[in-house]
Amino acid sequence: MKREDFLREPVVHMKLNSKMTVNEFIQQFGNSGCFGAGRLSTACDIFERMIRDDECTIFLAIAGAVVPAGLRTVISDIIRKKLVDVIVSTGANMVHDLIEALGGHHYKGHWLVNDSVLYGYHIYRIYDIFVPEEDFTKADVAVADMFDEIAKESNSRTLSSHELTREIGARLTDSKSILRAAYEANVPVFLPAIRDSEFGVIYQFHMKKHSKDKILQVDAFKEVPEIIEIAKKSPRLGMVVIGGGVPRNTIQHAAVTVGKGLDHAVVITMDRAETGGLSGSTLEETVSWGKVKKKAGKVMVIGDALIVFPLMVAAVLERLGDKFVRRVK
Amino acid sequence: MVKTRMILRKKSKSKNRFCGNCHYHNMYEYPDLILCSLRYQNSNDFIVPTLGCCEKWTPDSQECFCVEEAMKKRNKNSVEHCKE
Numbered sequence: 001m002k003r004e005d006f007l008r009e010p011v012v013h014m015k016l017n018s019k020m021t022v023n024e025f026i027q028q029f030g031n032s033g034c035f036g037a038g039r040l041s042t043a044c045d046i047f048e049r050m051i052r053d054d055e056c057t058i059f060l061a062i063a064g065a066v067v068p069a070g071l072r073t074v075i076s077d078i079i080r081k082k083l084v085d086v087i088v089s090t091g092a093n094m095v096h097d098l099i100e101a102l103g104g105h106h107y108k109g110h111w112l113v114n115d116s117v118l119y120g121y122h123i124y125r126i127y128d129i130f131v132p133e134e135d136f137t138k139a140d141v142a143v144a145d146m147f148d149e150i151a152k153e154s155n156s157r158t159l160s161s162h163e164l165t166r167e168i169g170a171r172l173t174d175s176k177s178i179l180r181a182a183y184e185a186n187v188p189v190f191l192p193a194i195r196d197s198e199f200g201v202i203y204q205f206h207m208k209k210h211s212k213d214k215i216l217q218v219d220a221f222k223e224v225p226e227i228i229e230i231a232k233k234s235p236r237l238g239m240v241v242i243g244g245g246v247p248r249n250t251i252q253h254a255a256v257t258v259g260k261g262l263d264h265a266v267v268i269t270m271d272r273a274e275t276g277g278l279s280g281s282t283l284e285e286t287v288s289w290g291k292v293k294k295k296a297g298k299v300m301v302i303g304d305a306l307i308v309f310p311l312m313v314a315a316v317l318e319r320l321g322d323k324f325v326r327r328v329k
Numbered sequence: 330m331v332k333t334r335m336i337l338r339k340k341s342k343s344k345n346r347f348c349g350n351c352h353y354h355n356m357y358e359y360p361d362l363i364l365c366s367l368r369y370q371n372s373n374d375f376i377v378p379t380l381g382c383c384e385k386w387t388p389d390s391q392e393c394f395c396v397e398e399a400m401k402k403r404n405k406n407s408v409e410h411c412k413e
Contacts, residue, residue: 137356209369
């Protein structure tokens with residue numbers, strides 16, 4: 001590279017005004033092109049590109065407590081608008097979706113609190129969110145009843161996690177629910193680490209009431225060929241990751257297994273690469289595994305997903321306009 | 330989250346035995362009603378009063394405010410009832 005190649009694009013200073021839309025604001029970030037602002041602007045461009053690519057299957061990974069914190073409706077809305085095709089989530093996020101679908105709430109709390117007092121009052125804390133134990137208990141009972149019913153209807157047939165979430169979604173009435181929206185939009189919801197959440201406790205509730213032959217059977221490996229098949233059928237693959245962990249690698253694993261690698265990737269995380277953990281691993285590192293293509297449109301936004309993701313969705317929705325209908329071949 | 334921890338058989342600081350200070354209690358309607366996970370397994374009526382008790386009572390390993398708050402509420406209600 002020559003010297004002038006390093007000095008092609010000057011920083012354009014942001015200009016703000018009182019009438020700016022979200023997308024106009026993000027475009028100012030793009031003018032700067034630096035630090036988190038530049039990365040967020042790039043993330044919007046990549047997300048828009050994957051939506052407009054009618055041969056791209058878009059996977060959304062959800063990890064970290066973003067559903068109890070307020071992203072529930074944002075996620076169910078983009079599912080209904082068909083802006084994502086496959087959800088891969090932690091079990092916990094879907095449990096929190098169920099808590100609200102079944103009448104419970106999450107409350108604005110504080111991180112500076114005496115947690116022993118919260119324990120005494122049967123209140124759980126997720127950083128600065130409070131959840132009353134009774135909302136968990138009521139959801140446990142209701143979902144365990146669903147497990148009873150699903151087990152009975154499935155006649156000992158083993159289900160994958162996405163078959164189970166579909167059955168649960170079919171039994172909900174809350175239109176804001178992620179699982180209900182996914183059921184209605186026919187978007188599969190995979191929970192590769194389902195037992196590592198309240199679902200494990202609910203399963204125990206269900207299991208203790210029934211003889212072995214009447215217990216719900218869920219096979220964690222059954223979904224492996226299912227998600228691979230989705231990736232195989234799609235000419236191009238896109239991924240938006242909130243957090244990382246098991247959901248992110250489940251998508252990356254599917255992409256590498258079919259020998260394609262991801263064409264578009266946006267990762268929103270605050271984790272660091274130095275520990276070697278997957279959530280903080282850079283997308284360049286992911287290229288070394290063949291999980292993301294070398295020439296993929298890719299960006300990692302280091303920031304709080306509760307700020308970054310809604311901004312990204314709002315900007316892209318504005319770019320697409322109200323009449324936009326996504327067509328996927 | 331329903332408690333699944335090991336039962337620690339230590340003496341409860343509470344003088345009286347109530348469902349609300351039993352190991353198997355999970356809050357259902359604070360502070361009056363709790364879900365008894367033991368009764369749930371046996372499909373009995375599993376929503377029980379915090380100030381109830383049964384022969385399967387097992388001390389809880391950590392104290393919470395259920396009993397105290399349920400008692401306060403009961404006493405307040407009885408005082409109001411007397412005033413009427």
